[in-house]
Amino acid sequence: MFDYETYLRTSKMPLIWCAGCGDGIVLKAMLRAIHKLGLEKDKICMVSGIGCSSRLTGYVDFNTLHTTHGRAITFATGIKMARPELHVIVVTGDGDATAIGGNHYIHAARRNIDLTVILFNNNIYGMTGGQVSPTTPLGKFASTAPYGNFENSFNISGLALAAGASFVARSTVYHATQLEKYVEKAILKKGFSVVEVITQCPTTYGRRNREGTAVDMMLAQKENSIPVSRARTMSEEELEGKIVTGILVDTEKPECRSEYQKIIDRFSQPTGSVETKR
Amino acid sequence: MFDYETYLRTSKMPLIWCAGCGDGIVLKAMLRAIHKLGLEKDKICMVSGIGCSSRLTGYVDFNTLHTTHGRAITFATGIKMARPELHVIVVTGDGDATAIGGNHYIHAARRNIDLTVILFNNNIYGMTGGQVSPTTPLGKFASTAPYGNFENSFNISGLALAAGASFVARSTVYHATQLEKYVEKAILKKGFSVVEVITQCPTTYGRRNREGTAVDMMLAQKENSIPVSRARTMSEEELEGKIVTGILVDTEKPECRSEYQKIIDRFSQPTGSVETKR
Amino acid sequence: MAEKGKSNRVQVLSGNEACALGALAAGMRFYAGYPITPSSEVAEVLSLELPKVGGVFIQMEDEIASIGAIIGASLAGSKSMTATSGPGFSLMQENIGYASMAEVPIVIVNVMRGGPSTGLPTMPAQADIMQARWGTHGDHPVIALAPYSVREAFTLTVRAFNLAESFRTPVVLLMDEILGHVNEKVVLPLPQELEIVDRVRPQVSPQDYLPYAFTKNGVPPMVSFGEGYRYHVTGLAHDESGFPTNQPEKIERLLLRLNGKLEKNRENIVDFQVDDFDDAQVGVISYGSSARAARHAVRLAREAGIKAGLFRLKTIWPFADQEIEAHTKHLKAWIVPEMNLGQIAHEVEWVVGRSIPVHRINRIDGNPINPLEIMAKIKEIA
Amino acid sequence: MAEKGKSNRVQVLSGNEACALGALAAGMRFYAGYPITPSSEVAEVLSLELPKVGGVFIQMEDEIASIGAIIGASLAGSKSMTATSGPGFSLMQENIGYASMAEVPIVIVNVMRGGPSTGLPTMPAQADIMQARWGTHGDHPVIALAPYSVREAFTLTVRAFNLAESFRTPVVLLMDEILGHVNEKVVLPLPQELEIVDRVRPQVSPQDYLPYAFTKNGVPPMVSFGEGYRYHVTGLAHDESGFPTNQPEKIERLLLRLNGKLEKNRENIVDFQVDDFDDAQVGVISYGSSARAARHAVRLAREAGIKAGLFRLKTIWPFADQEIEAHTKHLKAWIVPEMNLGQIAHEVEWVVGRSIPVHRINRIDGNPINPLEIMAKIKEIA
Amino acid sequence: MNEKVAVAGKIEIRINEAWCKGCAICVEFCPQDVLVMENGVAQVCNLEACTACGLCELRCPDFAITVKKG
Amino acid sequence: MNEKVAVAGKIEIRINEAWCKGCAICVEFCPQDVLVMENGVAQVCNLEACTACGLCELRCPDFAITVKKG
Amino acid sequence: MSFRYEVRLSGEGGQGLVLAGKIFAEAAAIYDNLNATQSQSYGPEARGGASRSEVIISDEDIDYPKAVHIDLLLALTQESCDRYHHDLKADGVLIADKTMVSKLPEGPFKSYFLPIIETARDQVGKQLVANIVALGIIAGISKIVSENAMINAIEARVPKGTEELNRRAFLAGVEIAKKLA
Amino acid sequence: MSFRYEVRLSGEGGQGLVLAGKIFAEAAAIYDNLNATQSQSYGPEARGGASRSEVIISDEDIDYPKAVHIDLLLALTQESCDRYHHDLKADGVLIADKTMVSKLPEGPFKSYFLPIIETARDQVGKQLVANIVALGIIAGISKIVSENAMINAIEARVPKGTEELNRRAFLAGVEIAKKLA
Numbered sequence A, B: 001m002f003d004y005e006t007y008l009r010t011s012k013m014p015l016i017w018c019a020g021c022g023d024g025i026v027l028k029a030m031l032r033a034i035h036k037l038g039l040e041k042d043k044i045c046m047v048s049g050i051g052c053s054s055r056l057t058g059y060v061d062f063n064t065l066h067t068t069h070g071r072a073i074t075f076a077t078g079i080k081m082a083r084p085e086l087h088v089i090v091v092t093g094d095g096d097a098t099a100i101g102g103n104h105y106i107h108a109a110r111r112n113i114d115l116t117v118i119l120f121n122n123n124i125y126g127m128t129g130g131q132v133s134p135t136t137p138l139g140k141f142a143s144t145a146p147y148g149n150f151e152n153s154f155n156i157s158g159l160a161l162a163a164g165a166s167f168v169a170r171s172t173v174y175h176a177t178q179l180e181k182y183v184e185k186a187i188l189k190k191g192f193s194v195v196e197v198i199t200q201c202p203t204t205y206g207r208r209n210r211e212g213t214a215v216d217m218m219l220a221q222k223e224n225s226i227p228v229s230r231a232r233t234m235s236e237e238e239l240e241g242k243i244v245t246g247i248l249v250d251t252e253k254p255e256c257r258s259e260y261q262k263i264i265d266r267f268s269q270p271t272g273s274v275e276t277k278r
Numbered sequence C, D: 001m002a003e004k005g006k007s008n009r010v011q012v013l014s015g016n017e018a019c020a021l022g023a024l025a026a027g028m029r030f031y032a033g034y035p036i037t038p039s040s041e042v043a044e045v046l047s048l049e050l051p052k053v054g055g056v057f058i059q060m061e062d063e064i065a066s067i068g069a070i071i072g073a074s075l076a077g078s079k080s081m082t083a084t085s086g087p088g089f090s091l092m093q094e095n096i097g098y099a100s101m102a103e104v105p106i107v108i109v110n111v112m113r114g115g116p117s118t119g120l121p122t123m124p125a126q127a128d129i130m131q132a133r134w135g136t137h138g139d140h141p142v143i144a145l146a147p148y149s150v151r152e153a154f155t156l157t158v159r160a161f162n163l164a165e166s167f168r169t170p171v172v173l174l175m176d177e178i179l180g181h182v183n184e185k186v187v188l189p190l191p192q193e194l195e196i197v198d199r200v201r202p203q204v205s206p207q208d209y210l211p212y213a214f215t216k217n218g219v220p221p222m223v224s225f226g227e228g229y230r231y232h233v234t235g236l237a238h239d240e241s242g243f244p245t246n247q248p249e250k251i252e253r254l255l256l257r258l259n260g261k262l263e264k265n266r267e268n269i270v271d272f273q274v275d276d277f278d279d280a281q282v283g284v285i286s287y288g289s290s291a292r293a294a295r296h297a298v299r300l301a302r303e304a305g306i307k308a309g310l311f312r313l314k315t316i317w318p319f320a321d322q323e324i325e326a327h328t329k330h331l332k333a334w335i336v337p338e339m340n341l342g343q344i345a346h347e348v349e350w351v352v353g354r355s356i357p358v359h360r361i362n363r364i365d366g367n368p369i370n371p372l373e374i375m376a377k378i379k380e381i382a
Numbered sequence E, F: 001m002n003e004k005v006a007v008a009g010k011i012e013i014r015i016n017e018a019w020c021k022g023c024a025i026c027v028e029f030c031p032q033d034v035l036v037m038e039n040g041v042a043q044v045c046n047l048e049a050c051t052a053c054g055l056c057e058l059r060c061p062d063f064a065i066t067v068k069k070g
Numbered sequence G, H: 001m002s003f004r005y006e007v008r009l010s011g012e013g014g015q016g017l018v019l020a021g022k023i024f025a026e027a028a029a030i031y032d033n034l035n036a037t038q039s040q041s042y043g044p045e046a047r048g049g050a051s052r053s054e055v056i057i058s059d060e061d062i063d064y065p066k067a068v069h070i071d072l073l074l075a076l077t078q079e080s081c082d083r084y085h086h087d088l089k090a091d092g093v094l095i096a097d098k099t100m101v102s103k104l105p106e107g108p109f110k111s112y113f114l115p116i117i118e119t120a121r122d123q124v125g126k127q128l129v130a131n132i133v134a135l136g137i138i139a140g141i142s143k144i145v146s147e148n149a150m151i152n153a154i155e156a157r158v159p160k161g162t163e164e165l166n167r168r169a170f171l172a173g174v175e176i177a178k179k180l181a
């Protein structure tokens, strides 16, 4: 029978996250998906950056790597290129992946390298106390946006798409079962795949923007979500403030590591010994 | 009468670029556009990164800033935010803007800050001797892609668009007059605008890929260009290897510095004196 | 003791808040930064305050972008600043070198936390001292200051801008988590009590302007973009006119001036404070928060009749070598307490040769140095 | 002189090529990098050669990504390397600190060019010496080596990997533009002549494995991801099990081990070569390309009957302080020629106190140091 | 471990009080009002109504509540 | 400056030989075959045919050729 | 004679101990013309709020802004009580919350089990103001800072509209202290 | 007696001087068992190719790989001729290209105006091989490296299919040198 604890480092718990933080709900969905796929724990490498969400890697019984802020995808790229048989899953926040880490995010998408990125989008920098993020909606308040955010925000799934990702889906913490399915599909996909999860930070975002308790914020997720099929029939104004959920793209295209393997297969010397003569 | 030399630092010439390099043709188009707009030389600030194309700033009689590799847009952002009355024009290469500088490129687009980016896309790192770039087409050769490039390449205009730019156009060195028009429009646009110019590097790209002389490469630009209106009717396969030219997006949306001005206007203290009491 | 009752100028502020207010008082009107503990309050205060005085606050996508933006803004004529901590400071290194080379005045606040790497995000350290000197590639000039009180966080921030403007160079303000977060009673100086320095503008016409001229004090006059002078700025080795050169003589001349200009003006830059030094036999050299423990210890020592004295570095770089040497004469030994493994102690050893022993007191576990530790060492030596 | 005729093992290689071949010989199977003059040939050779041996070459989007990728690949079990020059080296600093803290073996080649900033992209310098030691925030361990010939570019690259693997630490190979680009006759060692060291694997079962254990030599055994041990790696201060901790005792223990492990093993790390030192009265300390000028000068001096000797640093960090001190005894003076403003000279001064003078010969104009300059100084002193 | 177990028929709800942070998500999203907050942690108060739908467990961020149907 | 001027009627073509790098772009894109390469720089050889269309100037990357129509 | 008085407020994130410390320091500094510093320790990064807040009050310059020998320790959780009582002076005072702390540590110092949270919740009507109740108790016991100064400082810091509530909380704390005397 | 022979090949990017230097060094090192180094100076970054290439040949270890006193200077442009002749030894040799260099500098060294580019273009049939013609001249004048070694080294380096062309270029250079002797 499925038991979360098989995959958890229970001795490190309780989780570091605040009461009501959505990150734990995402973690659960991830573990269910991994269990369903029957992946060996040893064959999973989970890589995170810095942020509340990125603390996740400390709690799961895989090969886990907590890197530097924004760089998780680069470490993951090295792992995947060096050891393609590992399932490499990246856990990252909106700030981690799309502020400081935005370049690696789009380049990994361009390369279409076989990584699975679970992007925890809480529209804020949680860990550092609630500063504005590239996904904080226009006009919302943050500790560094005391007059309301004056900058446009990213559609981070759209960005992954434009950059070349194979699979992009968006879901919310409220839709925990849907989320689980997308994580599953994302892991299965050979190529760069992103699951953007809308998650709540009641502590640094909800409070400042008077969005109520964690429960209130989850209910808002429910209310504001629009399936992508329906969203396609709606105008931009109608979509204002909505969360478009669903699978945004799902294609097959050449994957980076496999393409490189072709070069190795074609040019590698049969002896395997090193020639230091040029 | 118009005379290029009014805008040039002729004592620094001849230009550093190789014979047949397309960069000089872009420079000319830029100067014609600036002249046409009647901009004051003192009110123009031209900012570049590092690369062959980025050496441009040394030759023009504006306020010129040759920065670090990939960071031109960040310097330009500071200039524009601090002194909005300046026309800030960024000169950058495909490597500069979309490899190392990719994050700043998408964030400036997101912010929709009023910069004009002239992006010299020669599909290669010219300055360092012909290494593969994020825009080198699949299968093409480069000094670090001796077996042919195995990575997918960016649609860099598409990226700017997805990230939030107001104006994005693509042209080629061959289409020098069209190019001039796009530069003009880009400067006029209040918001983040990009003109991607396909330019030839006969030295490090053309030679290695047997694309002939500079003239041959320009003729290829001519042949492979498809106006965006026509491209919309074509399939992805048909567009393979083509250059889609034209204005890809041209919209009006809130511009970063102007939005900030609204905050200043609303909250600035009448005295203007600093309060060191909190 | 003065009588009780509310004073209008008394405040309780943190070091980070005072730093932000100091920057405003110095005339800083452009801030770009990326949040990081324990520096974030500097940004938070300024996001609120800057628009009030017509200034600009922008949160950039990372630290590299932040320092790029402040260099641009400074060239455009705004006094500019960023604040960060270790990881962000590491990321800024390339562009710190650019600002040194292109001689652009900027202020970088580094509120130090425990390292290396992500280390101890909410605990203090003083381990970026050597990095502030050597973090970027190539020989380059840099000034670093270290305030030790909330009031000094204000006054040295003002000074940081004055020095940046005077010498066209990046100035690093080395704070630490303790100072950044301590709330302390403070009476800030009034605007009219502050000396504010602006960059020296050229006296010549645009045609004759050499943005990298060889002047007497080694610092070329500077004019902002958009003021009719239209010059070129590059991080490449350049000649007096600012254009790239490959000529060895010109390169050497540039780099000698660049690297020499601070030493040339050292008496205007190197600053320190001595306490109880007249008859001191045991000297304590310290800086930043550690100097508060040191001062406490020296007081305890004096109370116990031990002749201890404090030499407190306010300027970290250029190093107060001559001043330390001058104060070494009658000492039995130096004690150097610092929250690192002896970065300043190494320099003190370099200064004193082997003339007297240099004792290190180091702490790297995230706790501040305790005055009693220092006191014990003073006793041992005296 | 041997007779004429083609030898099968003689080659003419550049330092960059030899470095790439050395890495392959050391077992390096993962390279990630971003092009920059004058290091790009390292990448170019490896892009061609790695697939031939089943290894991986990837050009990343920047230097930060490059070092991130090699740390990841190393944890996944591949010996990994990147190569860059000053500007890229500055950008890598944050993650160099990460590799130090998380104890991940990697090799970073820095082919030094003129700085600061973009500086002199195609001209040599040796001005990133201090940066290699202090470029990242926080106290941290690092090893740096400096080859001086094309052959050494090969052998010290092999050694760099051996040291990285032995001590779980980043190793910086400090080359310079001259060495990187000079083509030189060389006979490379045969594979069987090379000692190749791999990381020490744990002897315990996965349940008992402590990835940051306190072992006798200070270096914990290391196992790669995917081999059944499933542990956690972080740049936060951590305990022996690798998980974050805020407990001062554990933090201190970690950081003391981390910063002490190289000193503990210094006799296996610090390497140097002395020439003509037995009866030397004037000592020349040099490294990298400058040491070639120094050696030439010492030969000229000996030909002129002057008792000069050369102390050549092969390991730059940890510094050969004890070895230099031991060689100082009978000297009148040291001369330290280097292509910077005296970065190693400062350390030599620290070592010798004021026992004998330390003369600096510095060159920063993009030209290499000329042997005749050194010779002139030797004459002056002798 | 500070665990409370409530059993009714084949349904068993366990609440790990050491992990429960009292966010009340389980309480609010339980369609049967089986749970309540008490002293800052979730409690079972109306087990009879429980249908073992698992929604409480699904959304508990802290792995603090588990529902089993024997 | 090493400048060659060719004048015919109202049309004047100037070639700055110090700046010309001999890329032949002007030569190849001149619709009237007015220009040729000689000794590595562009030369006017058939000025009479010139229509002053300016295409040579438009595409010369080095500001080396200018066409004026008096 | 000069004095240096060290207070540590300990508990967990969200209990408002940093604010309480800051108010205490402001009362001393701004309204009573003493010197004061307040500092805190954090959890991971800046997020969770502090678990420990220290106030030093003196009539002289305060060199060292961290506690060395604590005069008064407030403990709002068992964990903080266990962890910090070691730093108390022999003649120091420990104030532990009755609800949250179940076991008082041994030691030469004076210890009090007081209904801080309970008073806030039941008597004042809002558990959130337990920190202000605690301030009242501390003011009452330590007598370092005047009641007036405290009330002024509280009113300057708390959200507009809650001044009355907080004043009541403070006075409730003062009452508790009075009963001890 | 031991010797150290210093050659500088100078001109502009694209003239193949780095390749020529490398071939020279390989001839000496691989085929004649001498020691050899070759180094170059670049224009901006790596792009334009070198303007200067130096070869040092010796029967001993070569410590210093850059020219100190030049034995032989090849100048394929006027600029390089003007700039570098100062570094020539008194008994050194200057070889200047007749087409590109118009004025020979004064100096104690021996100077030759030789039709290098012309020979490559008109006699061998491809201007591109001027660098190899120059190698023939240098081999012939210096006599430091054997003709056989040079031919072997050239054939190992030049693109497949151009060996014959390059051999002819080399021999044409050797002929020019012979006429000088």
Ligand SMILES: Cc1ncc(C[n+]2csc(CCOP(=O)(O)OP(=O)(O)O)c2C)c(N)n1
Pocket: A050, A051, A052, A053, A054, A068, A069, A092, A093, A094, A095, A096, A097, A120, A122, A124, A125, A126, A127, A128, A133, C034, C035, C036, C037, C063, C087, C088, C091, C118, G045
């Ligand atoms: C180089 C660097 N810059 C800044 C920081 C500080 N920092 C830590 S986490 C974080 C942002 C976290 O936001 P996000 O990625 O959205 O994660 P969340 O905490 O919201 O889950 C920042 C700015 C850092 N650790 N390193």
Ligand SMILES: Cc1ncc(C[n+]2csc(CCOP(=O)(O)OP(=O)(O)O)c2C)c(N)n1
Pocket: B050, B051, B052, B053, B054, B068, B069, B092, B093, B094, B095, B096, B097, B120, B122, B124, B125, B126, B127, B128, B133, D034, D035, D036, D037, D063, D087, D088, D091, D118, H045
């Ligand atoms: C931090 C840093 N990394 C690498 C380099 C080396 N570098 C200089 S220019 C360049 C790429 C130039 O390519 P691109 O931007 O396309 O310009 P182009 O030369 O093709 O016009 C590189 C990698 C550098 N100067 N700085």
Ligand code: SF4
Pocket: A016, A017, A018, A020, A021, A022, A023, A052, A053, A122, A126, A127, A200, A201, A202, A203, A204, A205, G047
């Ligand atoms: S601060 Fe926000 S994101 Fe971080 S743990 Fe708390 S609720 Fe979650």
Ligand code: SF4
Pocket: B016, B017, B018, B020, B021, B022, B023, B052, B053, B122, B126, B127, B200, B201, B202, B203, B204, B205, H047
């Ligand atoms: S290398 Fe290429 S891009 Fe650079 S100047 Fe030459 S032709 Fe132009």
Ligand code: SF4
Pocket: E029, E030, E031, E032, E033, E034, E035, E049, E050, E051, E052, E053, E054, E055, E056, E057, E067
């Ligand atoms: S299983 Fe369903 S019904 Fe039972 S307590 Fe949980 S949510 Fe309520």
Ligand code: SF4
Pocket: A020, E015, E019, E020, E021, E022, E023, E024, E025, E026, E027, E041, E042, E059, E060, E061, E062, E063, E064, E065
């Ligand atoms: S959802 Fe979990 S953590 Fe929240 S109250 Fe329920 S059991 Fe406790």
Ligand code: SF4
Pocket: F029, F030, F031, F032, F033, F034, F035, F049, F050, F051, F052, F053, F054, F055, F056, F057, F067
């Ligand atoms: S102006 Fe036109 S016709 Fe005349 S030379 Fe130029 S391209 Fe030819």
Ligand code: SF4
Pocket: B020, F015, F019, F020, F021, F022, F023, F024, F025, F026, F027, F041, F042, F059, F060, F061, F062, F063, F064, F065
């Ligand atoms: S296009 Fe310009 S540079 Fe090229 S050959 Fe013609 S005139 Fe010369």
Ligand SMILES: [Mg+2]
Pocket: A051, A093, A094, A095, A120, A121, A122, A123, A124, A125, A126, A133
């Ligand atoms: Mg976030």
Ligand SMILES: [Mg+2]
Pocket: B051, B093, B094, B095, B120, B121, B122, B123, B124, B125, B126, B133
């Ligand atoms: Mg390019």
